[in-house]
Amino acid sequence: MFLENCLKLLLSVFLGGLIGIERELAHKPAGLRTHMLVCLASCFFMMISVDFTQGADPSRIAAGVVTGIGFIGAGTIIAGGKETKRLVIGVTTASSLWVTAAVGLAVGYGQYAEAIFATVLASAILWLRKVLPIEKLSG
DSSP states (O other): OHHHHHHHHHHHHHHHHHHHHHHHHTTOSSOHHHHHHHHHHHHHHHHHHHHHHTTSOTHHHHHHHHHHHHHHHHHHOEEOOGGGTTOEEOHHHHHHHHHHHHHHHHHHHTOHHHHHHHHHHHHHHHHHHHHSOHHHHHO
């Protein structure tokens, strides 16, 4: 049990790092360490909730994690004033933190394949901008 839990925590840190590495390389405020910590904490909260609820619904803790991530995500979104032409930046980073929390919850619940697949999808979406000339497509 202890070894399995340790492996869950390690897997969550690894998967969170895979999502966060692109944000780090893009010099965003929430980068590698933040994504690793969010995934670790989400996994740990889910592990604790599964152990404590023992047959009851562990989704109550998961709902609390989602709410908490909303506050962290909001902290990464910056809305500029006149000098920045009212740009809103940081939404992608907030979204990547949200999916990272979901990955951590999935690992904590034992849904390893789903967590790995979601990490691959999230990473591909984040790296898509580097591969496609998206700025030219949008404007």
